[in-house]
Amino acid sequence: MAAYAVGFGLPLAILTAWVLARYRFPGRPLLNALVHLPLVLPPVVTGWLLLIIFGVRGPIGVLLFDWFGIRLVFTTAGASLACAVMTFPVMVRSVRLSLETADPGLEQAARTLGAGRLDRLFNVTLPLASPGILVGGIVAYATCLGEFGAVITFAANIPGQTQTLPLAIYTALQVPGGEAKAAELSLVSLTLALIGLLLSEWIGKRLNVALGR
Amino acid sequence: MSLALLLRHRFPATQLDMDFEVPTPGVTVLFGPSGAGKSTVIAAAAGLLRPDVCRIEVDGVVLADTASGVWLPPERRRVGLVFQDAKLFPHMSVTTNLRFGMRRAPTGVVRFDEVVELLGIGALLARRPHTLSGGERQRVAIGRALLAQPHLLLMDEPLASLDSARKAEILPYLTRLKTALRLPIIYVTHALDEVVQLADSMVLIDAGHVVGCGTLSEIAARADLPLAQRDDAGALLLCRVVEHDVGRELTRLEGGGAAFWVPLLDAPLHAECRVRIPAREVILAGKAPDAISLHNIVSGTVRRIAAEAARRSVLVEIALPNGALLSRVTPDAVVRLALSPGSPVLGLIKSTSIEVLEA
Numbered sequence: 001m002a003a004y005a006v007g008f009g010l011p012l013a014i015l016t017a018w019v020l021a022r023y024r025f026p027g028r029p030l031l032n033a034l035v036h037l038p039l040v041l042p043p044v045v046t047g048w049l050l051l052i053i054f055g056v057r058g059p060i061g062v063l064l065f066d067w068f069g070i071r072l073v074f075t076t077a078g079a080s081l082a083c084a085v086m087t088f089p090v091m092v093r094s095v096r097l098s099l100e101t102a103d104p105g106l107e108q109a110a111r112t113l114g115a116g117r118l119d120r121l122f123n124v125t126l127p128l129a130s131p132g133i134l135v136g137g138i139v140a141y142a143t144c145l146g147e148f149g150a151v152i153t154f155a156a157n158i159p160g161q162t163q164t165l166p167l168a169i170y171t172a173l174q175v176p177g178g179e180a181k182a183a184e185l186s187l188v189s190l191t192l193a194l195i196g197l198l199l200s201e202w203i204g205k206r207l208n209v210a211l212g213r
Numbered sequence: 214m215s216l217a218l219l220l221r222h223r224f225p226a227t228q229l230d231m232d233f234e235v236p237t238p239g240v241t242v243l244f245g246p247s248g249a250g251k252s253t254v255i256a257a258a259a260g261l262l263r264p265d266v267c268r269i270e271v272d273g274v275v276l277a278d279t280a281s282g283v284w285l286p287p288e289r290r291r292v293g294l295v296f297q298d299a300k301l302f303p304h305m306s307v308t309t310n311l312r313f314g315m316r317r318a319p320t321g322v323v324r325f326d327e328v329v330e331l332l333g334i335g336a337l338l339a340r341r342p343h344t345l346s347g348g349e350r351q352r353v354a355i356g357r358a359l360l361a362q363p364h365l366l367l368m369d370e371p372l373a374s375l376d377s378a379r380k381a382e383i384l385p386y387l388t389r390l391k392t393a394l395r396l397p398i399i400y401v402t403h404a405l406d407e408v409v410q411l412a413d414s415m416v417l418i419d420a421g422h423v424v425g426c427g428t429l430s431e432i433a434a435r436a437d438l439p440l441a442q443r444d445d446a447g448a449l450l451l452c453r454v455v456e457h458d459v460g461r462e463l464t465r466l467e468g469g470g471a472a473f474w475v476p477l478l479d480a481p482l483h484a485e486c487r488v489r490i491p492a493r494e495v496i497l498a499g500k501a502p503d504a505i506s507l508h509n510i511v512s513g514t515v516r517r518i519a520a521e522a523a524r525r526s527v528l529v530e531i532a533l534p535n536g537a538l539l540s541r542v543t544p545d546a547v548v549r550l551a552l553s554p555g556s557p558v559l560g561l562i563k564s565t566s567i568e569v570l571e572a
Contacts (some may be wrong), residue, residue, distance in 0.1 A: 109300040111287040112259050113314030113361045127304045210341075211303040 001076055001162075002144035006091075010137050013091035014126070020092070021099040038150075039089040042092025047153025050082055078155035079162035083147045087140035090113035094139065099125070131207040135200040142196025148188060161187070165189045214270045216241065216397050220257055222264035229253055229264070229421040231426035237272055237397035242429075244403065244440070249418045251401045252261060255369045255491040258399060259294045269452035271365045271397060272442060293358030297373050299350040301342035307353050308338045314361025321362030323394065331393055332386050359394065366398045372407060374545045385409055388499070393466060402552040408523060409489055410570055412454035430469070434537035436519035441539060446528065447491035448538045452569075454484045463508070463564065469536025474508035474564045480571065487570040494566035495540035498559040499550050509562040510552065515552050520544070531560055 016035055020028065038046050043072040054061040054072045072078035102125065110124045126133070148166040155162035157171060169185045172178035217234040217425065231252045235241045243251045256262035258269055260277070263284065269276040276285050278402060293314075308463040311334075313324065329335050332352045348373050351371055358366060388410060391398065400411060408415065408429070415432040417425035417439060423440045433440060433449040441447060452468030457477065468488060469503045480486060501510050513531040520527055529549050531538040538560050552558060 099310050103300070105296060105298075105300045106302060108261055108287070109294070109296065110302075110313070111261070112290075112292060112294040113357065114291070114317035115313075116288050119317070130304075172480060211343075 010177035017095035043149025094136030167210035221266035243522025245418035293363030
């Protein structure tokens with residue numbers, strides 16, 4: 001689920017970050033605000049908004065259901081969508097920061113060497129932004145595993161389908177004598193979070209060494 | 214063949230209006246103070262900046278022409294650019310950097326092995342850019358630009374970020390490159406040693422305008438141009454080795470329609486070299502003195518006398534049959550010798566004050 005969320009979210013985040021970092025257009029502040037909205041909005045509100053938009057009666061949900069027979073609400077795919085939306089700001093910020101710190105002269109050099117727009121994007125810009133992309137992806141993945149509010153509101157709490165770690169912990173705590181299980185799951189959560197953070201730090205460092213920074 | 218450039222552009226604070234034409238192949242040095250507009254010329258020629266009005270033609274190929282709406286983007290221009298700070302791709306090895314432009318250009322006359330050999334970068338191929346020294350990086354950057362098979366090579370102060378030792382390390386490579394590849398090169402600098410070694414033509418730029426344009430010897434010998442206002446002003450002559458007198462440990466050079474004795478050179482007969490004669494080392498005389506240690510007495514005609522108020526001195530431009538000399542003297546000397554444009558004069562030059570540069 002978290003893998004789906006990052007897998008679909010990251011390319012979109014790269015595109016958004018690129019647009020925000022490189023172009024100045026009238027709607028830019030609005031786009032920037034929209035991207036960062038899930039960061040400041042209570043997760044339950046984000047989940048509820050998703051429910052309104054992607055629910056079976058929502059404007060996009062109804063289309064998805066009528067045309068493709070896809071139902072997002074209360075499914076694994078729905079949980080992934082909720083996670084993707086929640087972690088989107090983290091990914092965009094991370095990618096955008098590395099795009100903005102990259103030397104624009106390198107792209108100019110690539111231009112004079114005959115590289116067109118897409119050529120430059122894939123062979124110069126993205127490789128140079130790779131630390132930010134990877135770190136963003138890892139942090140987003142770890143965050144997805146711990147997503148609570150948006151997932152429970154949009155995709156509910158179905159064990160094995162839409163249940164994230166904190167949802168499982170929450171469920172365990174509701175059952176008398178579930179403290180042991182909750183403690184166990186919390187330990188797993190703690191470990192995963194630590195691994196995620198350490199991994200992103202390590203990869204970021206390695207990539208920056210490879211890029212000679 | 215020639216390179217013609219016309220450029221008009223209005224920046225918020227300044228205005229540029231330049232127009233020059235120089236012969237190709239060869240190195241054209243754009244020379245002038247910082248902020249004069251040299252880098253704008255480079256950016257426009259590379260296509261990275263689009264001036265208000267612009268026309269650039271290299272050997273009959275029009276790269277840009279506002280009048281007919283032609284504007285080739287940088288990626289389709291085949292104009293190589295060497296930046297002041299190399300701009301190598303940090304995520305690629307030296308080889309991959311070198312092949313970046315080559316892979317995207319049609320096969321041309323510049324071969325990989327030849328460039329690697331010319332620039333002496335064979336030992337660096339597997340390295341990463343951040344492990345290279347500044348001089349090595351710049352050599353790789355030059356190689357990368359050349360391998361993209363450019364019709365025109367632009368170099369924007371390529372040696373400015375290097376210390377003098379590194380500079381001395383690269384200059385010979387540039388001189389070799391210049392003779393090996395017959396390519397038009399525009400070279401921006403404000404270092405006179407680079408000009409003296411590399412330039413064939415010179416374009417002097419000041420405050421967005423071309424103040425002088427011509428061959429290196431013509432421009433260097435003009436007393437009225439900014440180059441002559443420097444402390445180290447001097448004439449430049451292209452000379453040829455005509456005689457070695459091993460017994461007297463002297464070599465005779467001919468250039469500009471005159472002959473010069475210099476301390477014995479280690480160059481073959483008929484070899485070409487560049488000779489710089491600093492203006493402050495040239496003594497003027499009305500008639501030849503006898504019993505003097507001096508070897509070189511050159512006769513010419515006064516062409517121009519330019520006063521240098523700030524220095525309390527005068528620059529005298531002396532026309533030779535096929536070139537010119539500069540002499541910096543006091544106003545009093547001009548009065549005593551009764552010099553005026555057209556008067557014959559002798560230039561006395563010590564053989565040890567003639568600077569000979571291998572070409």
